[in-house]
Structure formats: C-alpha cells, structure tokens
Amino acid sequence: MKLSKLLLFAALISAFSACKKAKIEKEHPNIVWITSEDNSKHYMDMFDEHGVPTPNIASLAENGVVFTHAFSNAAVCSAARSTLISGCYGPRMASHYHRKLEKVPMPQGIEMYPAYLKAAGYYTGNNNKEDYNIIKSDSVWDESSKKAHWRNRKPGQPFFYVQNIGTTHEGCLHFSKEDFETKKTETDPDKCFVQPNHPNTKLMKYTNAWYRDKIMEMDRQVGDILAELKKDSLLENTFVFYYGDHGGVLPGSKGYLFETGLHVPLVVHIPKKYEHLVNIKPGTKNDGFVSFVDFGATILNLAGVEIPKGIDGKPFLGKNISEEELNNRDETFSYADRFDEKYDMVRAIRKGKYKYIRHFEPFNYDGLMNNYRYKQLAYQQWAQMHEDKKLNEIQDQFFHTKPAEALYDVEADPFETVNLINNENYKTTLLEMRERLTNKLKSMPDLSFYPEYYLIKNAFDNPVAFGQKNKAQINKYIDIANLELLPFNEAKSQLSDLLKSDDWLSRYWALIVCTKFENEAKEFAALIKNIAQEDKELMNRVRAAEFLGMTGIENPSKVMTHALYTSKDSNEALLILNSIVLMKDGSHKYKFDIQLDQIPTTTQENKMVQQRLKYLNIIS
Structure with missing residues (x-):
C-alpha cells in the first residue's frame, strides 16, 4: 500500500513536472533590440583597446554573451536595415541600393520576420526608424512610430520591441569650423587613436574625440532604456540585444566594406527565466561569426516560431544551437553598391582572419564625391591634403583607382592597409577566397x-x-x-x-x-571609339567614353553630355552623372559644359540627380 502511494505520488510529481515543462516551453520570452546608428565595434573599450567606456552596454554582458565577430552585411543604413528586416541578402532581392529609388517586394511567400511574431501573439513595436528599401505590409508592426513602446501591449502579452538611438549617426560629425575651434570634448583629442589610413591632424584627432563623446552619450541612453525595463520588472524575462546598425562614420568607414564599415558591437542579455532556451553560458564571449541576415531567424527561434523557408539567414541562439557549432562559424558576406548619388560595386567575404574584397568597378575610387559624406570637415581636409600632396601612400590610396581584388589578414592588419594579392605566400588563400565569393554571387544570383x-x-x-x-x-x-x-x-x-x-x-x-x-x-581603342558613337545602348556609349577618358585617348565630355541630354530615364541619368563626376575629378580633370535646359525635366526632378547637378554647379 505504501509502495502504491509512493508510486502514485511519484507519478503525480512527474506529470506536474511535465506540465510545468510544457508550459515553460510554450511561454514566449520578450525580446528587445537596442540599435545605435553608425558605429562599428572600434570605439567601445569592451571590444577595442582604442575605445571608450560603455558601462551600460557592458552591464548586459554580466548575464549575457558578447559576440566578438558580429557583422552588418551592408555598410550603410537602408541596405543594412533591409537585410535585417528580411533575413535575405540584398543583392539577391535588389534591396541593397542606398537610398532607394524605388522599393522592392519581399520574396514571394515570405514576410518580414516581425509579422510571424505578431501572428504568434506578440506585440511588435518599432521606435521608430525603418529605412527599408522593401515594401512593408500592414502585418509587420503593431506600432512603428515615436510613440511605440512595450507598455502599449495588452496585459500579459509578450513583446518584440526595437528602440533606435540616432545619437551616433553620421550627421553628428557635421560640426562646424567654429565648433572645432571653440568647443571642448570630454575625450582628450591628443589621446585619441588615429587610424593609419587617416592623416594624423588636429582636426582628425578632434573628430575622433567628438565621435567617442557621442558613443558615451549613446551608452547613457542605453542605460535609460535598461532602467525602464528594470522599473517594469522585465529584465528577468526579456532578451535584450544591443548592436550597431553598421560601421562607424569616421572617413572611409560607413559605405565601405572595410572592417570599420561592417564589424559591429553585439551584446545579448540572457534573462534568467529563459536561460534554458540557449546553450551559451551567461557572462561569456563567443567568437562565432554572426551577420545581420541571421538576426530575424534568431529572434523567431528564441520565440519558438517556425522560421520561414526561403530566407538566407540561420539562427545563432536557441535550444537547437550548440555553443560549439556557433563558435565554429567563421564566414560573413557583404556588399556595397550605390551610396546616395555615388555608384560603385563591391563585394567581400571574410573567412576567419582573411578578408577578400572584389572591386568590380575599380576605377570608381573610394574618395569620389558624395555630397552627404563631404559635409564632414575631416573628409574635406583629407581630400584637400590629397590635392596638396600631403598624404603618405596608405592615406592617399582613398583617392586613387583600386585593384580589382584585395586580400587582407585583418588580425595582423585590422585597418586593411596591406594588400596580399601579390604575395606568393597567400596565393592558395587568394584563389580559395576568390572562388568562394564567385560561387556565392552565382548561387544567389x-x-x-x-x-x-x-x-x-x-x-x-x-x-x-x-x-x-x-x-x-x-x-x-x-x-x-x-x-x-x-x-x-x-x-x-x-x-x-x-x-x-x-x-x-x-x-x-x-x-x-x-x-x-x-x-x-x-x-581596342578603335573598336571602343565606335561603340562610343554608334552603340544602340546609351549606357554603353558612356562606358566606352569612360574607357577613352581614363586612358587619355579621347576627351569623354561630348559623348557623356550628349547621353545626359538624351536619356529619358532619370535613374539611367544618375549613373551617367557618376561617370561625368569621375571624369571631372579623376586624374585627367576633364571639363564639362552642361546646360540645364538641355536636361529633361523628369531627370532634373530626381533627388539624387539634383545632388550631382549641385556639385557640378548646374543648379544652386
């Protein structure tokens, strides 16, 4: 009898435990994303020796994980955020141009990932930046505005909430000459590290200090958000992700596929209530490579929501992800094309310590005029020092044509100044990385x-x-x-x-x-001259003139100007204008006499075109 009672009691305990376990597994953790704009990992001391203290972000790691190799797949806002929200590589769905000329749809049968959380009963809130190059349906956010907040959810409703912090955005470095001369920074400029590809000037040091002040201000804002979560007794059941939305904004970072444009800080707070949902010990670092394309899949995995087929990302947190497997991930893919009115086409793969960059249009040098970028005094000074021949070879490369490919050991050379493609010791690595990238591009396509x-x-x-x-x-x-x-x-x-x-x-x-x-x-000069005059495709005439201009065979201005006047497509005209600026500012300094009244009105209405026309002094 006693044995029967004991067996019955044990059975009840077992059943209760099973029910409790099932209930836990059905529970949905809250998830908060805190996103700071335009900062790579290089400015925070928990990631880099040259960074400043960020104690509030560091506090997330006390019961969480620091990801030492987190990457944006794109180095600029809208392209990066389009990858985040879709879980798909930008070049596969044409969502990677910044800023959008037109939006693209999501791949057929796939929604932006918050829609799946919303369907599962989550409150989805975004405060407040979207900046997607993708058409958004009404099923994505419950709220996406400056008023969105987790407190707006229904009682007991789990939530996914995004808080954007714009303090560190590129615009913060558009300070004036008067600011530079009169305003002191909290960070000592003379103690600031200056990258080896930058001129070590007083202005560049000041810009570094100013930006690090913004990093510390941003950290205090992160602290305010964490204080709200604590006040609402939510930290114990909420995963909190902090990350930068792509690289930093010191010259040559944002918009470029260098580590300073892609390698972002990422810290994830693991709530005690849901430690069973991950296989990573809280309070540790993880060296596995994770990319923005993976973030949506990770959130769905943590929430117990099925990950849709057809996205490119894979989760990096969840019960089904082992710490060992995650630590073995060592590859990330990135892309850069149009940045506002400036065109280029660059792809990169990093695998382990090696970074391979492919410049498909290497004549589009990095320092080519871009209006928003050159609002920064440090950019202006850098360009002027190039004109005055006051830069060393590494600093001056930004203003010259690039090699078609580059290979860097980013552990030994973190600012990618030593191209290894001609080093015989790295020939095997070069060929492997080249093939890996080509296969990636073809597979998407x-x-x-x-x-x-x-x-x-x-x-x-x-x-x-x-x-x-x-x-x-x-x-x-x-x-x-x-x-x-x-x-x-x-x-x-x-x-x-x-x-x-x-x-x-x-x-x-x-x-x-x-x-x-x-x-x-x-x-091929004779053949290409004929293309410049006779090709049925207007853009081919421009490309032919570009070759003739770069080689000094023939002045390209007549062909390019005629193409600008002839084009009925303002987006095509924008690409033509990129070639015109390249010819004007490049080594040959060609002159252009462009008449506004000859440019079609529809072309003039294109906002990106207007940036080029202003620079060319065609409009004011």
Missing part, C-alpha cells in the same frame, strides 16, 4: 550585374523571380567581369569577341573590364 536602372524597369515587380529566370545570363556576366582578374594577354581574345557581341550587357561588362586594364587595353 547577384542582381547587380544588371545596372540598377535596368532592374527598376524590368525586375522590381519580383526581383528574386527575375534573378532565378535569368540566372544563366547573370552567371555569364560574372564570368565576364572576372576577366579583370586575369593578365590582359589572357583576357584580350575574349574581350575582343565580347566588345562585338550582340548582347548589350556582354559589351557593357567588357567595356568595364577594359577600363580596369586602362592602357593595356589601348589596342
């Missing part, structure tokens, strides 16, 4: 092998489907672009045929490759 204006007209109703339909063509253009990586004598036979191709995009990419080779490709 990467839509940027079509010009943006063409995608807007032909693909933006369903970019992903367009990419799959034209995958073979895109892969062909990738192969053409990769002729840049060969010695010219090995590429010239193919280039000769491609310049005569019936496919205008084959000619387009062949012209870009020829411009990379510059004087080596002068033997």
Whole structure:
C-alpha cells in the first residue's frame, strides 16, 4: 500500500513536472533590440583597446554573451536595415541600393520576420526608424512610430520591441569650423587613436574625440532604456540585444566594406527565466561569426516560431544551437553598391582572419564625391591634403583607382592597409577566397550585374523571380567581369569577341573590364571609339567614353553630355552623372559644359540627380 502511494505520488510529481515543462516551453520570452546608428565595434573599450567606456552596454554582458565577430552585411543604413528586416541578402532581392529609388517586394511567400511574431501573439513595436528599401505590409508592426513602446501591449502579452538611438549617426560629425575651434570634448583629442589610413591632424584627432563623446552619450541612453525595463520588472524575462546598425562614420568607414564599415558591437542579455532556451553560458564571449541576415531567424527561434523557408539567414541562439557549432562559424558576406548619388560595386567575404574584397568597378575610387559624406570637415581636409600632396601612400590610396581584388589578414592588419594579392605566400588563400565569393554571387544570383536602372524597369515587380529566370545570363556576366582578374594577354581574345557581341550587357561588362586594364587595353581603342558613337545602348556609349577618358585617348565630355541630354530615364541619368563626376575629378580633370535646359525635366526632378547637378554647379 505504501509502495502504491509512493508510486502514485511519484507519478503525480512527474506529470506536474511535465506540465510545468510544457508550459515553460510554450511561454514566449520578450525580446528587445537596442540599435545605435553608425558605429562599428572600434570605439567601445569592451571590444577595442582604442575605445571608450560603455558601462551600460557592458552591464548586459554580466548575464549575457558578447559576440566578438558580429557583422552588418551592408555598410550603410537602408541596405543594412533591409537585410535585417528580411533575413535575405540584398543583392539577391535588389534591396541593397542606398537610398532607394524605388522599393522592392519581399520574396514571394515570405514576410518580414516581425509579422510571424505578431501572428504568434506578440506585440511588435518599432521606435521608430525603418529605412527599408522593401515594401512593408500592414502585418509587420503593431506600432512603428515615436510613440511605440512595450507598455502599449495588452496585459500579459509578450513583446518584440526595437528602440533606435540616432545619437551616433553620421550627421553628428557635421560640426562646424567654429565648433572645432571653440568647443571642448570630454575625450582628450591628443589621446585619441588615429587610424593609419587617416592623416594624423588636429582636426582628425578632434573628430575622433567628438565621435567617442557621442558613443558615451549613446551608452547613457542605453542605460535609460535598461532602467525602464528594470522599473517594469522585465529584465528577468526579456532578451535584450544591443548592436550597431553598421560601421562607424569616421572617413572611409560607413559605405565601405572595410572592417570599420561592417564589424559591429553585439551584446545579448540572457534573462534568467529563459536561460534554458540557449546553450551559451551567461557572462561569456563567443567568437562565432554572426551577420545581420541571421538576426530575424534568431529572434523567431528564441520565440519558438517556425522560421520561414526561403530566407538566407540561420539562427545563432536557441535550444537547437550548440555553443560549439556557433563558435565554429567563421564566414560573413557583404556588399556595397550605390551610396546616395555615388555608384560603385563591391563585394567581400571574410573567412576567419582573411578578408577578400572584389572591386568590380575599380576605377570608381573610394574618395569620389558624395555630397552627404563631404559635409564632414575631416573628409574635406583629407581630400584637400590629397590635392596638396600631403598624404603618405596608405592615406592617399582613398583617392586613387583600386585593384580589382584585395586580400587582407585583418588580425595582423585590422585597418586593411596591406594588400596580399601579390604575395606568393597567400596565393592558395587568394584563389580559395576568390572562388568562394564567385560561387556565392552565382548561387544567389547577384542582381547587380544588371545596372540598377535596368532592374527598376524590368525586375522590381519580383526581383528574386527575375534573378532565378535569368540566372544563366547573370552567371555569364560574372564570368565576364572576372576577366579583370586575369593578365590582359589572357583576357584580350575574349574581350575582343565580347566588345562585338550582340548582347548589350556582354559589351557593357567588357567595356568595364577594359577600363580596369586602362592602357593595356589601348589596342581596342578603335573598336571602343565606335561603340562610343554608334552603340544602340546609351549606357554603353558612356562606358566606352569612360574607357577613352581614363586612358587619355579621347576627351569623354561630348559623348557623356550628349547621353545626359538624351536619356529619358532619370535613374539611367544618375549613373551617367557618376561617370561625368569621375571624369571631372579623376586624374585627367576633364571639363564639362552642361546646360540645364538641355536636361529633361523628369531627370532634373530626381533627388539624387539634383545632388550631382549641385556639385557640378548646374543648379544652386
């Protein structure tokens, strides 16, 4: 009898424990994202020896995890945030241009990830920046405004809440000359580290100090949010993520695929109530590579919500993610294209300590004029010192054409100043990284092998489907672009045929490759002159003129100006204007006489076009 009672009691205890466990597993943790704008990990002492104290962010790590290798996939706001909200790589769905000329839809059958949380019963709130290049449905946020707050949820309702902090945004460095001369910073400028690719001037030191002051101010704001969570007794059941939304804004960071543009701080507070949902010991660091494309999948995984098929990211926290597996992740992929009115096309892969960067249009040098960027006094000084020939070779590279590819050991060379592509000791690594990136671009496929204006007209109703339909063509253009990586004598036979191709995009990419080779490709001058005058595709005429201008064979101004007047597509005109500014400011300093009344009105109405026209003194 006693044994029966004991067995019955044990059974009841077991059943109660099972019910309690099931209830715990069905419970949904709260999740808060605290996002600071425009700061890489380099300015916080918990990540970098040259950083300043951020005690409030550091407090999250006391019962949490510090991710030492967290990366934005894009180095600028809207492209980075579009990756975050979609869980999809930007070049696969054409969401990576900044700022958007037109928005793209989500891939068919997939929603922005907060929609899945909302459907599962979560309050979803965003305060308040979106900046998506993607069409958003009404199913994503309960609130997305300056009034959004977790306190607006229903009683007992779990919540996912995003708080954006704009204190560290690039605009904070648009201080005036008077500010520089009269305002003291909390951080001592003379004790500030200056990157080796920057001139070590009084202004650059001051800019570093000013920005570090903003980092500390941002940390205090993080503390205010944490105080609210504590006041509401929520820290014990809320995962809190703090991260920067991409790299920092000192010159050559934001907008560029260097570590200073991509490597972000990430700290995740693990609530005691939900420690069973993760396999990472609180109070530790993790060296596994995590990227923005993974964040949405991670949130859904923690919330116990099914991760939709068709996204590119994979979770890095959850019961099904082991600490060992996470620590073994060692790769991240990144991309940069148009930044406001400035065009470029750059892709990068980092695997372990090696970083491989592919410049598809290497003649578009990094320092090419960009209006918003050059509002910063430090940028202006850097450019002037280049003009005055007061920079050393490393500092001056920003204003010169780039190699088609670069390989860096970012542990030994954190500011990517020593390109290893010609070092025989790294030949095997170079070839492996090159192949890895090419395979990545082909597998998506990467839509940027079509010009943006063409995608807007032909693909933006369903970019992903367009990419799959034209995958073979895109892969062909990738192969053409990769002729840049060969010695010219090995590429010239193919280039000769491609310049005569019936496919205008084959000619387009062949012209870009020829411009990379510059004087080596002068033997094609007659053929390219003919393209500049006769090609049926207006942009090919511009690309041909670009080659003729870069090599000094022929002044490109007449062809480019005529193309600007002729184009009926303002987005195409924006790309033409990039070539005009390149020719004006590049080594040959070509003169342009552009008449406003000859430019179509629809072109003039394009806001990005207006930035170029202002710079060219065509409009005020």
